[in-house]
Amino acid sequence: MxxxxxxxxxxxxxxxxxxxxxxxxxxxxxxxxxxxxxxxxxxxxxxxxxxxxxxxxxxxxxxxxxxxxxxxxxxxxxxxxxxxxxxxRNGKDVAEEALQLLPAYSMPRLEYDPMRRTFDLVREPKSLVGEAIDKVAMFAQRYALIHQRIVRQDIFQRGAGGTHVLTPVESLLGRSGRKFLLGMIVQVEEGKYYLEDHTGQVPLDFSQASLLTDGFVMENCIVLVEGEAVDGVLHVHHLEKQIDNADDELISITRVVDFLNNRQLRNVAGSPIVENRSSAIQAIGLQNTDIFNSINSLSELEKERQQEIKHGQDGMFVILSDVHLDNPSVLDKLEVMLEGYSEFTPLPVFIFMGNFMSKPLSASSDGGKAVMSYFEDLAGIICKFPKLAKEGRFVFVPGPSDPGITGVLPRGPIPNYFTGALRSKVKHAFFASNPCRMRFFTKELVFFRDDLVSKMRRHTLLQPRQEEEGSTSVQRQLSRHAVKTVLDQSHLSPLPLSASPIFWQHDHALRLYPFPDALIIGDRVDQYYENYEECDAINPGPFTAGYNFVVYRPVGEVRKSDTTSEVEFSQIE
Structure with a gap:
């Protein structure tokens, strides 16, 4: 023109x-x-x-x-x-810009104000050193976020056909009839557990406890219980109660308490009613859920979804866990795997989750120099494929035993001291926190490396419900219980702080409300995939156990105006 x-x-x-x-x-x-x-x-x-x-x-x-x-x-x-x-922009440009990494310590904090009944996304930076008030606020927010989603359910809506009312702990005495309580299990003194809400606490006795729903029940878990107070004793009806959630899915509350004798609950209830991602975002408001600060309005969200439908199907994540770089056979298998993907267009995003050594740093005779050499060896393998070294994106999520500040969650990335050689040779190598979050178009992915199943088994107060013998493996059942527990609790580590310490001021980095689109947990158990309330829960399994890994496509198939994901379990022979 x-x-x-x-x-x-x-x-x-x-x-x-x-x-x-x-x-x-x-x-x-x-x-x-x-x-x-x-x-x-x-x-x-x-x-x-x-x-x-x-x-x-x-x-x-x-x-x-x-x-x-x-x-x-x-x-x-x-x-x-x-x-x-x-x-x-072409499709490659769009896909690359659609990928965004959010470290745990940079994550804004979603807060719920019970008085105003409003949500706020707070971007105020926090230090690692907290005070006693921060510990109280941490548990108060966990409870408040679950409480607000429970009382929004139809059955708890007064004047709108609601059939149940949540009773505060302080109101138990002097009331008759069946009551529903929502509270957190706490250990006030050694060996004695209480159910606590924002009004008070009541002792728990697990001697006659039984559980009919899936999931682990542990200290710091929030549970929903049903019971009846008669002559100062709260008796729980022995039945499995079904309640409709916001999407008319049947959610089992189950029996949790046999009776309350001398104000002691003798049986603990099932997990609170869950809420899928779309329902939570609608309730909270989009402006308070975009923790990546990328989508500010419904029109922007719709535009991003259109781009996702158009270009998102090319997005692929290759995910490995327990990649022991001090094992020569692991390096050989990694080279085989990388060679297979080296000419893909576009290249997949490689997620390597720790531990990156078979023994902790303290057990290594060569110390830090040995760790540096292991990452340098990996850099050498990647550099055998120039396209991968120049264009490939590699994200490293540390494990519990990897170098750095360990033992407290969330934990920071592996220090630069150990990874300098790899970062200098591989252009797009990112060392992330644990957990870390990633955005791919409109999809939110959470990556977390922890031995959840073993920790939950050690600290459960009630043995989880087992399916009929032969229907599925015991290990698969335990994995399913662990997945359901973290999603029902909306928290990656609903464990006693003695078993899983947390930086009080950064507890929000471990929360799962709203649900992510995908939760990838690197656990030392067999591979699994579960779809729970529209959230993909995936464990790639230990790479060292059989050279297994997972290929995940967040946008695998387009259906009308929505997309579905694809999960593929792979193995290097």
Missing amino acids: TSTPTTRKRLTRIFKSRGLTLQSTALDALLNVLSRETHSPSNADDALFAIIDEIKQRMEDAAAVGSSVRTQGIVTVSLLEEVVANLS
Whole structure:
């Protein structure tokens, strides 16, 4: 399209008809852009109207969030350049920009105010050193976030057909009839457990306890119980109660308490009612759930979903856990695997989860130098494939025994001292925290390395329910219990602090509310995949056990205006 007075007048007239004012400098820039469309006038017109539509959309988005910027209909050079750059991106550019990593210590904090019944996303930085009040606030927020989702369920809605009411612990005495209680199991003194809510606490006696729902029951877990107070004793009806959740899915509450004798609950209840990701986001509000600070409005979310449908199917994550770099056979198998993916277009994202050594650093005779050499060996293998070294993205999530500040969650990345050689040779090598979160278009993925099944088995207060013999392996059942526990509790580590210490001011980095789209847990048990309330829960299994890994596609298949994921278990022979 050539720059003539007639052309300039035509473009100005077209923009005005759309309510836009084109600055003269922006008009010059627009003519330069359209002049590249030399194939035919129709190509130039298609490009022109695509640019106008994008400008209008951006201005509408700005107006929706109350911004005065770009809402006056004036098209500047800078705005035009942004729009043209966005429209010129190819699928590879879009997919790369859609991937965003969020370390635990940079994660904003979702807070619920029970008095105002509102959510806030707080981006205030926190230190690792907390005070006693931070510990209290940590547990109070865990309880408040679960309590608010419970009372929003239809059965607990007073005046709206609700059939049940949550009774505070302090109101147990002097009341008859069946009561529902929501509380956290706490150990106030050695060997004595209590059910505690925001009003008080009551002792627990597990001598006659039984559990009919899936999941582990541990100290610091929040449970929903049903009982009846008669002559100062709360008796629990021995039945499995089914309650509809927001999506009309039947959620088992089960019997949790046999009776309350002398104000002692003798049986602990099942997990609280869960809420899938979409329902939680609707309740909270989008502006308070975008922890990546990337999607600020429904229109932006819809645009991102359209890009996801168009380009997201190329996204692939290759996930490994317990990659022991001090084992020569592991390095050999890694080379075989990397060679197989070295010419993929686009390349997958490689997620390596620890432990990266078979023995802790303290047990290594060579100490830190040995660790440095192991990562350097890995760098050498990656560099055998120039495309991987230059374009491949590698994310390293530390394990419990890897170098760094260990033993407390969330834990930081492996220190740069040990990984300098790899980072200098592999352009896109990222050393993440544990846990870490990743965004891929609209999908949120959480990566966590911990031995959850073994920890939960050691610290459970009630043995989890077992299925009929032969229906599935015991190990698979235990894995399912662990998955259900962390998602029901909306927390990656609902364990006693003595078993899994946590930085009190960073507990929010371990929370799972709203649910992520995918939860990848590196556990030292067999591989598994579960889909629980639309959340993909995956364990790649220890790579050292049989050279197993998982290939995960967050956008595997497009169905109408939505997408489904794909999980593939793989093994290197």
